[in-house]
Amino acid sequence: xxxxxxxxxxPAGSGKGKIAKYVAKKWKLKHxxxxxxxxxxxxIISKKKINPINKITIKILINDIDQISSQKNKILxxxxxxxxxxxxxxxxxxxxxxxxxxxxxxxKSKNKNGFVIDGRDIGSxxxxxxxxxxxxxxxxxxxxxxxxxxxxxxxxxxxxxxILKDIKLRDKKDKxxxxxxxxxPEGAYVVDNSSKFSITQNQLNIIIGKxxxxxx
Ligand code: DC
Numbered sequence: 001x002x003x004x005x006x007x008x009x010x011p012a013g014s015g016k017g018k019i020a021k022y023v024a025k026k027w028k029l030k031h032x033x034x035x036x037x038x039x040x041x042x043x044i045i046s047k048k049k050i051n052p053i054n055k056i057t058i059k060i061l062i063n064d065i066d067q068i069s070s071q072k073n074k075i076l077x078x079x080x081x082x083x084x085x086x087x088x089x090x091x092x093x094x095x096x097x098x099x100x101x102x103x104x105x106x107x108k109s110k111n112k113n114g115f116v117i118d119g120r121d122i123g124s125x126x127x128x129x130x131x132x133x134x135x136x137x138x139x140x141x142x143x144x145x146x147x148x149x150x151x152x153x154x155x156x157x158x159x160x161x162x163i164l165k166d167i168k169l170r171d172k173k174d175k176x177x178x179x180x181x182x183x184x185p186e187g188a189y190v191v192d193n194s195s196k197f198s199i200t201q202n203q204l205n206i207i208i209g210k211x212x213x214x215x216x
Pocket of ligand 1: 087120
């Protein structure tokens, strides 16, 4: 049976993770959050007190890692880890490593139905031949408000203007970096996930149902 791959790309705080989880549950697919890999590397860098701009040390560190876990963990969601992840995601050797890890995870998985993978370059670079590609977008102010609330709920200190500034900076980095910038992948369905125009579950299921084994 053909493995279905659904890619969901979009900027920080667009809600792509939530949509990915919903799609995975509905269609019995496995959810892979590619950002976790960048966050895990950022976490190791932070623990080892390596300066994220020190490419040589990070390269040595990565060369020593065989496999990195795709397990989610609350500690990977802090603002500090987000900022380090955003810096190292610019390095080509880090991106190559993460892309290999994603492919390895899929190869080793026993799930035969397929995967829904979310990130920044999944439909444009990593899985260009995916069955369905979605690109989720939301106004930056709404994203910053959501992120602010998320941090407060997690018990972290959060100052809204600072969060807005951080998100704008991360957006700029994501969209302007030389290696795999955040773009709308060719052939992607663009979804505005701001509350007013949010895609309905029904619309999403119609799009996906057409592809998944003709079940819809
Ligand atoms: O989606 P996220 O916020 O968990 O991603 C964490 C960081 O990793 C973010 O700075 C963007 C980067 N990232 C990326 O460059 N490419 C991906 N496919 C996924 C994440």
